Amino acid sequence: MPKRTSRRHSWAEPYKIKMVELLKMTTRVERQQAIKDAGFNTFLLRSEDVYIDLLTDSGTSAMSDDQWAGLMKGDEAYAGSRNFYNLRDFVEEYYSYKFTVPTHQGRGAENLISQILIKPGDYIPGNMYFTTTRLHQELAGGTFVDVIIDEAHDSQDPHPFKGDVDIAKLDDLVRKVGADKVPYVCIATCVNMAGGQPISLGNLKQLRQWCDEHNVLIVHDMTRVAENAFFIQEREPGYASKSVKEIVYEICALTDAATFSAKKDAMVNIGGMLALNDPELYDKACNLVVVYEGLHTYGGMAGRDMEALAIGIRESVQDDHIRARVGQVRYLGEHIEQEGIPIVKPIGGHAVFLDAGQILNHLPQTMFPAQSLAAALYVESGIRSMERGAVSAGRNKETGENYMPKLELVRLTIPRRVYTQAHMDIVAESVAEIYDQRHDVHGLKFTYEPPMLRFFQGRFEALVPEPATV
């Protein structure tokens, strides 16, 4: 008798729901007014005017009952909180780094490491830019250099590790400027701006060797390291039988220091840290953290938040958790793809990225198709998404020219443990509806452009075509 194969192939959430938050439904007329009031920027909408909020997975995940219980164990002493020591021990156990400097969120850590390691005139190579990371590098006098593989800039390329570094691009940089002008390589796990794409351990090992040969450090943006580890387990030969926890540790151990926005993988509403191995760098970080954040045993965080973070770190590397988390993102992506709508492939770890450049190919990039599509999707459905294209890319700090990235994307970002499969169905159907009306979507122009991180607070008006003259 042939062995009966299992009929069960679906994934399901490894938790059940204990408390709910009610959502407000709005009318199309109300949403038209709301987006106009928000200057066609989804960051400027009021959250109560949003039905399904896929702006970001940052600080928006649902904490577990264990994490909420952890809040009650907050030791709010100004100095030496026991929650700090607990967090520090968790960081060493799960992420390998010996020293922990808490910060209010990820960009606090980026500020510290940039000020410590970058001298004016330095170059900081990285596997694609991230908005806040690049800004802190520039504020410290450095210049970001993109060394990600070319495949990462092509939304349709199926490369399994689009977060990999092109070592030849690093060689090129060193030939031009010299290794002494490169204090560190900045490596993000699950590269956000590329569509949540992972770096492979094989590539990271090559990078470690290159950095050792050139006396250059590796600073790891570990904001989504657990999602990256899941993809390694799934795709990289030799890792199928290793746990996500083991892979996360192996990734971190190949790097020298890390900046961490704890608001993503680790499922807390606020928090971050700089993690280090070198005692001298740690001393420098302790000196700076008191200037910008708070004492080195709390940085920008309350004791209770450090406790919830420690528990979140433990939960974030559970295989069941991460399979369901990435499974939900993939479920939404596959549903949208079945409608024939172009998205970034392979589907990433934290979000589905709509290829707005292709969807609105009647709009030039100077009319900000991704910003326009995000606004139109909101009006259509009440779903909030985020632009990740020319508006986010900003301007070249030397020339003032707009960057025009190859990727002009709208990000549908899934908070962890928050929405159900039925919500994902509604999102896919709403995206299909706006896709059918894509030719009616108009471009936008800035009415207010902030000088830094313009995507957060920029305002726009609609560019409605001139009526045809006879």
Ligand code: PM9
């Ligand atoms: N990421 C996101 O929505 C928050 C708003 S956009 C700036 O994706 C990486 C890879 C991030 C990130 C924030 C930060 C900064 C650093 N690296 O927001 O300061 O995705 O905690 O972290 C956002 P903080």
